Amino acid sequence: MTIKYHTLGCRVNAVETDRLKRDLAALGFNEVSAPEEAEVIVINTCSVTKQSDRKSAQLIRSSLRQQAKVIAMGCYVPEELFEEVLFIPNEDKHRAPQLISDHIGQLDETGSLLTQAERTRSFIKVQDGCNNFCSYCIIPYLRGRERSMSQTEILSEVDRALAGGHREVVLSGIHLSGYGRDTNTSLIELIEAIGQKDGIDRIRLGSLEQAIITPDFLDRLNRVDAFCPHFHLSLQSGSDAVLKRMNRHYTTPEFLDKMEMIREAFPEVAITTDIIVGFSGETEEEFQESIDFVKQARFSKVHVFPFSKREGTRAALLSDLPGNIKKERGRIMRELTEQIQAEILEEWIGRxxxxxxxxxxxxxxxxxxxxxxxxxxxxxxxxxxxxxxxxxxxxxxxxx
Ligand code: SF4
Missing domain, CATH: 2.40.50 (OB fold (Dihydrolipoamide Acetyltransferase, E2P))
Structure with missing residues (x-):
């Protein structure tokens, strides 16, 4: 039986699709790249912004035009009726292979196993869910409370990645910094355990929250040879008033202190971040504070997102700025951050x-x-x- 996968959104979705591919391959599904050749189409959807909802719905609609059975999973909850589609909610994702094969019925027993595409980096999902409830974010409502995978399970995934020839593992999660809080362990213990593996060349971390940065965390990271000195520290705004409205529990001076701590521990580090511009009620002054903060912090790279209101969140109840203002602030922030990024890249020439x-x-x-x-x-x-x-x-x- 032929199957086509579409993955939208975050790395966690990408990791989940990879795992599903492996499980369904073992059940005899053959992956194809053209939707027209697929008997089954699986869409791992995303709902982080309104645009993500729109893209998820479009992909479902276009898949329904193919002669294929369509399965949707992930965070998107459709507003329209898609009677022909099997929806697998997040809480049932772990049973997706079973639910899909039950839905499809008899499998083609002649189907052969997929060969894993050659890759250098293996993304390993180590946790799901988030307890933070940032006011703009729907994820905690969709993904639920923080849940960490067991260290044994993760170390087996790492072994599989190394045996498959991967030289770098990237630890990812919806709220990676929270890893281990529910299982009485911690992210640093996990990194240390992975660092002990023979043959591991690189360990990279997904997005972190500033609260995890402590002298002890940095000191222990520094002793893991495979650790890659790249910290993606999620900022979101350089204005304290906006951070408060976002329900982010830190101030800009605290964030800057953490950056300094990192730079002291890892002199050649790259610190990257995400920034939302045009958040509900963001004034010109608050936007300017974000601009000034970015100039001071000098991130190696910034992902800039104009704010997009998400129904069901607390921020959706606040007033929204006109689209043209958000777009213009996005342009200004992007130009500035790319200029800083280019200056930092220049410093590497000759090295x-x-x-x-x-x-x-x-x-x-x-x-x-x-x-x-x-x-x-x-x-x-x-x-x-x-x-x-x-x-x-x-x-x-x-x-x-
Ligand atoms: S930390 Fe905030 S932005 Fe990140 S997933 Fe949790 S609620 Fe959403």
């Missing part, structure tokens, strides 16, 4: 870096993209000398 090769490019331990003109075998750790920058990427030559 030597270790790159994990993918296709025509690879990433440094700090997650800086480096292109190379000479063909290099993928999935190798190669030392390159940085020769230049083009837009927001670096170029380098192998050191022979």
């Amino acid at each position: 030597e870096v270790e790159v994990l090769t993918e296709d025509s490019y690879g990433y440094t331990r700090h997650y800086l993209p480096v292109y190379y003109e000479q063909a290099l075998e993928p999935n190798q750790l190669v030392r390159l000398k940085i020769t230049g920058r083009k837009e927001l990427s670096l170029y380098g030559l192998p050191i022979l």
Whole structure:
């Protein structure tokens, strides 16, 4: 039986789709890339913004036009009636292979196992859910309370990734910093355990909250050789008043202190972040505070999101700014953050870096993209000398 997968949204969804692929392959489903060739189409949906809802609905509608059975899972809850679609709610995702095969009926017993695409990095989901209830975010309502995977389960996933030739593992979760709170362990203990594995070259972390940054956390990270010095610390706004309305429990001076702590512990670190502009009621002054904060903090990269109201959240009850203001603030913030990003990239020119090769490019331990003109075998750790920058990427030559 042929099957096509679509994944929208976050890395957690990507990891879940990968796991589903593996399970369904074992049940005889063959993955195809063209929807027209698929007898079954699975859509792992996202609902983080209104646009995500729209995209999820569009994908369901276009899939229904194919001669295929359509299955939707993930965070999107449809407003319209899709009678022909099997919806698998988040709480039943762990049973998705069973529910899908039951829904499809008799499997084709001649179906063969999928071969895993060759990749260098393996994303490993270590937790789900969030207890934070930021006022703009629907995720805690959709994904529920924080739940950590067991360390044994995660270490087996790491073993599988290493046996499959992956050299880097990326630990991901909806609220990664909360890992282990419900199981009496912690993220740092997990990282230390993974760091003990033979053959692990790189451990990278997904998005973190500033509260996890303590001298002890940094000190212990520093002793894990495979740890990649790249921290994605979620900021969201550089205005204290906006942070308060967002129900984010820190102030900008506290956030800056954490950045300084990181830079002291890892002098060559990359700190990246997310910023929402045009949040409910954000005044010109508050937006300017965010701009000033970004200039001071000098992030290596910023994902800028114009605020998009999400029904069912507390922020949806607040007044919304006109779309043109949000768009303009997004443009201003993006231009500034890209200019800072380019300046930081320039500082790397002439230096030597270790790159994990993918296709025509690879990433440094700090997650800086480096292109190379000479063909290099993928999935190798190669030392390159940085020769230049083009837009927001670096170029380098192998050191022979
Ligand atoms: S920390 Fe805030 S933004 Fe992140 S998932 Fe939890 S509620 Fe949403």
